[in-house]
Amino acid sequence: MADNLPSEFDVIVIGTGLPESIIAAACSRSGQRVLHVDSRSYYGGNWASFSFSGLLSWLREYQENRDIVNENPAWEEQILENEEAIALGRNDKTIQHVEVFCYASQDLHDGVEEAGALQKNHASVTSANSTEAGDSACLPTEDESLSTMSCEMPTGQTPSSDPEHALEVNDVDTTGEKENHCDDKTCVASTSEEETNENVPTVEDIAEQPKQNRITYSQIIKEGRRFNIDLVSKVLYSRGLLIDLLIKSNVSRYAEFKNITRILAFREGRVEQVPCSRADVFNSKQLSMVEKRMLMKFLTFCMEYEEHLDEYKDYEKITFSEYLKTQKLTPNLQYFVLHSIAMTSETASSTIDGLKATKNFLHCLGRYGNTPFLFPLYGQGELPQCFCRMCAVFGGIYCLRHSVQCLVVDKESGRCKAIIDQFGQRIMSKHFLVEDSYFSENTCSHVQYRQISRAVLITDRSVLQTDSDQQISILTVPAEESGTSAVRVIELCSSTMTCMKGTYLVHLTCTSSKSAREDLEPVVQKLFTPYTELEIENEEVEKPRLLWALYFNMRDSSDVSRSSYNDLPSNVYVCSGPDCGLGNDNAVKQAETLFQQICPNEEFCPPPPNPEDIILDGDSLQPGASDSSAVLEANSETPKETASLGNPEEPSE
């Protein structure tokens, strides 16, 4: 482990977000010697996903981060006369306005700890048998983080009342809960064959005892590793650039995906399902026959709108929303097309943009399922890691927890020639790829950033309950006032491997106009109810209850032009952090563009040789003797609806 790094590479990549990881994979694949480092203890930077305890320690790290004082950098002595240094930043300033609320009852058994929790931020974890919850000091620190986190609001408007309410939850069983209990029971029955952890009481156990039929905070902690909480909430367009790249490069073999199962809309205070595929439209109970025909006709037109210029050319100058009003569509249908299919707003898109977005949506539909989107099992944070694996397979060297102090620039040529790492080691390279957040304030003094508002909620049921509790939904809530933006809601169920059974993980995202809580709380209040209100009004059981909530703002560097960074040598390339968009096209485009600057004329992530080609069969193998009817595969238990990207079939719709 006290291994030394080689002192020379072709490409050094700093940061393990999605664009950096794709570039690292591409460079390594085309024969470049790649060093890929990240100062954090985890992969993905702001693209990462965390277990519950991982997320709490991520929050803590942000707190501690603020206190780092820059001591005199030791690397300065190493800079020679004909060299200059570009110091890299020491604290990450990309996350702000963090606020945490806990609504679930905190029936604290002392020392509850996530089963098998990994303290990622400590370099050496040595205890051999701490897999069981021990009497550690874990929880107090978490409490501390909860309370101090919410103090980070710039002004004194700390929302202290809500968490305190949450603590007051008592054990009185109400009729409302008994009704809910039935719902939960069916839920449990249908999922009880999923893996269970012997050490930890599962939802199944709890459901047998009506009095404890609720998720408590300590259960969330205990089952913490069931959570994979994305910092950035995205999905994959099934014909988007990322899917194409995953298939082309075979990186898809490292991940698995599920279809988003439904598109939802929020209209007149109600959540409803948007029919989008042909089958959906015909099966829809909410649409009249006339509406069905209207919608099909319009969608069919959108599929090939370019061929019918005469039908829309008069409307090119107006917004898509105005244009829809001129079409034979009821207000209901206009709403669906505008917000849920084109996923735009009244003012944002022109007719052409709207038609293009609608066409893209329809084009993606049916490749893998009934909606145009896929979600990676275990969360979005798997994706950068998959590309890192690819890079490593082709010889790339990986170092987490490894920070870089500065870039060394040769004065004469104006080119960057080396980095100096945290140990003072000088490592030479030809190209340097740096993620935006690693730059110091000196480098970024002229950069204008946008912000993304994010909320992460753990809830006890879906925003739209149906016979199946395993739905993955996307819901767009239009902006209420002009100047603010629509809020995108992605609700994940436990079979996406991102939350514990009996809970849902809900991600809210929008472009920031204020702090994340100010931007998103109105929508949260429309869709959810805090856990405590249940005892009072038990007739309103449709609204899911909030168990836990996190708000934060993330810096969006996706739109920053390279020229706004101060004094970067031409062989230093900048990768941006995540953007606010729903898909990942931005990251892929960026990666491909930068790759082509580093390796001109090289193919971008061509398929690797198939490992199957190097098979050496055992002596006993008799080819062709297998009786296919008797085939019993180890992986026959695979969730059927899990999409594998290997060899996609053409759409069935």
Added chain:
Amino acid sequence: MSMEDYDFLFKIVLIGNAGVGKTCLVRRFTQGLFPPGQGATIGVDFMIKTVEINGEKVKLQIWDTAGQERFRSITQSYYRSANALILTYDITCEESFRCLPEWLREIEQYASNKVITVLVGNKIDLAERREVSQQRAEEFSEAQDMYYLETSAKESDNVEKLFLDLACRLISEARQNTLVNNVSSPLPGEGKSISYLTCCNFN
């Protein structure tokens, strides 16, 4: 998938400190050779060997760390769909044994609950330099409820046995699962399809 020429397919993943002989174990088993020197296997994601056990064809897909263990930077996704883990240490290197608890924590965190873990002490051909006694390793593996075996990739000692025993256990586990659960019931987090083998036809 029914076209594939095997009855079972298992994903086996190797972990353990750098230099304990993980790659050598794989190469010895799949190719029958002991690679001299540290020739990194560039571009090889995993090795495959199909063996026959009691008349059934078992395809073993064996994944190596791709060097990411060198600076303790293994990706979580590496563990995700493994049916079995081979946790390897070097009997002549105390340090590689002392790191085992750390590896176990990673397993607990990222691997499926039902993964089978085997502890392997490699390099028994260097017995005169042994630093970790067999008894200590046995006690440790018993405490952690793991199978335990000592091997020499160089002399080919116990290497076949390691993988074949593991294949037998995986078969009986797979059988039990199909008896306990009906085949269609999903078991997320374990034994999942390997993307490139399957095509998308659930539609």
